[in-house]
Amino acid sequence: MESNNTLDKTVDWQELSSNRVKKHLRELLSDEERNKNLLFCFEKELPDITLDLSHEKIDLKTLEYFQTLSTRSKIPEKFKQMFAGEIINKTEGR
Numbered sequence: 456m457e458s459n460n461t462l463d464k465t466v467d468w469q470e471l472s473s474n475r476v477k478k479h480l481r482e483l484l485s486d487e488e489r490n491k492n493l494l495f496c497f498e499k500e501l502p503d504i505t506l507d508l509s510h511e512k513i514d515l516k517t518l519e520y521f522q523t524l525s526t527r528s529k530i531p532e533k534f535k536q537m538f539a540g541e542i543i544n545k546t547e548g549r
Contacts, residue, residue, distance in 0.1 A: 467527055471520040476512045489514065 462468055476483065483489060492515055493508040508518070525531070536543050
């Protein structure tokens with residue numbers, strides 16, 4: 456992905472945006488397999504942190520689209536740069 460593209464103009468963003476979950480949250484919460492797959496424990500890296508996405512109106516396909524967008528947009532690399540004190544927002548110089 457080119458760095459001058461805005462995120463919302465990418466195909467990956469369009470795929471993520473078009474993946475609207477039409478089910479009611481109550482129905483989504485009744486799916487134990489879905490709930491289990493949307494619960495993330497960072498035992499090794501952050502032992503006190505658990506990320507529970509089960510109460511969000513997303514499904515596993517939404518998560519897949521988000522992961523693809525994140526990878527292709529180089530978000531993990533940008534986090535590393537940010538925490539290393541590098542300038543990641545060149546427009547604002549920070």
